[in-house]
Amino acid sequence: MDKAVNYIVLAIPVFFLLIGIELLLDRLRKTNYYRFNDAIANLSLGVGSQVSGVFLKLFVFIGYNYLYDNFRLTTLPGMSGDAPTWAVVLTFSALFIGVDFFYYWFHRLAHEISVLWGSHVVHHQSEEYNLTVALRQAWLQGAFSWVFYLPLALLGFEPIMFLTVGSFQTLYQFWIHTKAINKMPAWFEYVLNTPSHHRVHHGVNPKYIDRNHGGTLIIFDRMFGTFQAEEEEVVFGITGQPKSWNPLWLNFEYWGGLFKDVAKARNLVDAVKMLVLKPGWKPDYLGGVQPFKEVTPQSFRKYDTHIVVGLAYYIFFQFVLLLAGATGYLLVAENLEWLTKLAFALLIVITLVTLGGLLENKRWAFFMEIFRLIVAVPFAILALQSVSNPLAVSIVVPIIALISFAWLIPYHNALKRAEEESAVANA
Numbered sequence: 001m002d003k004a005v006n007y008i009v010l011a012i013p014v015f016f017l018l019i020g021i022e023l024l025l026d027r028l029r030k031t032n033y034y035r036f037n038d039a040i041a042n043l044s045l046g047v048g049s050q051v052s053g054v055f056l057k058l059f060v061f062i063g064y065n066y067l068y069d070n071f072r073l074t075t076l077p078g079m080s081g082d083a084p085t086w087a088v089v090l091t092f093s094a095l096f097i098g099v100d101f102f103y104y105w106f107h108r109l110a111h112e113i114s115v116l117w118g119s120h121v122v123h124h125q126s127e128e129y130n131l132t133v134a135l136r137q138a139w140l141q142g143a144f145s146w147v148f149y150l151p152l153a154l155l156g157f158e159p160i161m162f163l164t165v166g167s168f169q170t171l172y173q174f175w176i177h178t179k180a181i182n183k184m185p186a187w188f189e190y191v192l193n194t195p196s197h198h199r200v201h202h203g204v205n206p207k208y209i210d211r212n213h214g215g216t217l218i219i220f221d222r223m224f225g226t227f228q229a230e231e232e233e234v235v236f237g238i239t240g241q242p243k244s245w246n247p248l249w250l251n252f253e254y255w256g257g258l259f260k261d262v263a264k265a266r267n268l269v270d271a272v273k274m275l276v277l278k279p280g281w282k283p284d285y286l287g288g289v290q291p292f293k294e295v296t297p298q299s300f301r302k303y304d305t306h307i308v309v310g311l312a313y314y315i316f317f318q319f320v321l322l323l324a325g326a327t328g329y330l331l332v333a334e335n336l337e338w339l340t341k342l343a344f345a346l347l348i349v350i351t352l353v354t355l356g357g358l359l360e361n362k363r364w365a366f367f368m369e370i371f372r373l374i375v376a377v378p379f380a381i382l383a384l385q386s387v388s389n390p391l392a393v394s395i396v397v398p399i400i401a402l403i404s405f406a407w408l409i410p411y412h413n414a415l416k417r418a419e420e421e422s423a424v425a426n427a
């Protein structure tokens with residue numbers, strides 16, 4: 001298998017630089033486009049999707065490679081052959097349009113077919129709109145989307161070239177997740193996907209739902225009738241708010257609800273219809289299809305939680321450590337033995353789930369966090385030994401864990417109180 005450069009991981013510093021600039025502008029202009037809990041959830045889902053990608057990529061790529069090796073109809077000029085530069089550039093351009101075309105169809109069907117929506121819904125759960133939303137990706141989307149690109153293998157586009165173009169198509173979509181840019185020049189808005197077009201895509205206003213599915217280009221939406229210009233102010237989110245910051249729950253909540261409904265179907269036809277028709281389709285005896293409600297920024301209630309300030313700083317501190325660790329992991333994951341690879345991935349997921357639980361004032365998260373701090377010590381020592389002085393590492397890592405303990409313990413009472421209060425509120 002070709003070794004592909006993971007451009008997404010390499011772009012992490014650029015992501016954070018731009019997020020930093022957007023956040024600074026937000027604070028200076030007092031626009032409130034960022035909420036701490038929402039941003040942490042977005043980034044957690046982003047980290048998790050890269051980690052799941054480490055495992056999914058293998059399967060996905062085997063499929064593309066297999067078709068390319070055995071069934072391709074032609075051999076187009078590639079990066080590894082000795083084709084003239086102009087021919088490679090031309091192939092790259094054609095592939096770019098091809099990838100964007102199949103992305104459009106995957107993305108559109110991911111919105112229009114219930115069971116596929118479960119693989120994409122995560123990207124739409126944020127009720128804010130800023131650059132961290134771009135990184136909010138479902139952990140299993142890649143397990144579904146790859147099938148849509150297989151025609152490109154049959155057409156003879158080299159696998160390594162496909163992966164490269166695919167990465168750049170994903171990277172393009174980063175900058176369009178912002179409210180800091182209003183409109184681009186008219187010709188640009190006509191051809192390419194922009195912050196304005198993509199805000200519409202994230203809208204929960206009835207007229208904006210299931211519009212503007214394009215990746216880099218917006219022309220496919222214009223061609224296939226799914227284009228909608230930004231008019232009224234967009235309200236961001238989805239109709240069935242999952243009310244959580246826990247990344248595991250956020251990934252599976254929709255599918256859980258869907259399969260529960262499917263289990264109640266009175267016949268096979270209804271069961272299949274619930275899986276393949278538009279999200280929200282139900283037979284009448286299960287409540288039928290509910291119309292979308294009109295919303296305005298004033299009437300829409302965002303999901304929110306309040307935690308004590310010190311705990312927020314604690315979560316921020318742990319999240320920074322997690323980001324550093326996860327970036328390191330993603331850079332070397334390919335070379336790790338599979339058991340090691342899996343163990344580190346699990347630790348990353350446990351960390352994300354625990355921090356999400358703390359954002360919700362959950363006491364189980366407090367106990368899980370203590371467990372995590374203990375487990376993380378040998379992992380961190382093991383990982384850092386190869387890049388730093390082993391003696392220093394085995395002293396510094398436990399000290400950080402001890403400081404974390406001392407920092408965390410006093411918040412137990414605050415969490416207990418919050419849990420009691422929410423029990424009273426829900427009674």
Ligand SMILES: [Zn+2]
Pocket residue numbers: 107111120123124201
């Ligand atoms: Zn979407």
Ligand SMILES: [Zn+2]
Pocket residue numbers: 123133134177198202
């Ligand atoms: Zn988006």
